[in-house]
Amino acid sequence: MKHSILAIALAALIAAPAAAHEYGFAGILSSDNMEELDEITLSVGKPLADGPLMLKSGTGYELEITSDGTGELALEGSGFFRAIWINEIVINDLEVRPFGIESLEFDDEGTMEIEFIAIKPGQYFLRIPGSSGESQRVDIIIQ
Incomplete structure (x- = not known):
């Protein structure tokens, strides 16, 4: 029995x-599991974003980062980039599928889109390298 x-x-x-x-x-890459985040804008003397990004582990996101070309600007955030799985980065309709990244840099105006899955819960940031102002940083929380 x-x-x-x-x-x-x-x-x-x-x-x-x-x-x-x-x-x-x-699976988790299904369109039902994807959310679009507010755009991050790189511009000399202007804030990167309106507030922190709140993400949920296991959810897919699309993030557009746009530079207006007012300066050569970059974003760094190795902790954040290690806490996500990047499916692709799209630049001028060209798709890059990286193993990992440390930072992104814009030498001129343009937009790049990053599609990723949030993985590791915690508090992270993206910021303009060498900056210390609150507006030159985006806090990211993965729950």
Whole structure:
């Protein structure tokens, strides 16, 4: 009797769909699991964003970063970049699928889009290297 109940329970577990399939065949990369974040704007003397970015671990995000060309500006945030899995970075309709990144730099005006999955909960930031002002930094919280 014990063996037949165990066998039935095991068969039910094997037949049950995995939790990753709740979003469809693409799993966590499914469009149902993707959110668009507010754009980050790089401009000399202007704030990067209106406030902190609140993210949820396991959720996919699209983040546009735009430079207006007023200066050669970069963003650094190695802690944040190590806490996410980057699916792609799109620059001028060219897709890059990096293993990891340390920073991003804009020599001229333009937009890049980063598609990623938030992974590791914690508090992170992106900032303009060498800056100390609050407006030159975006705080990011992954819950």
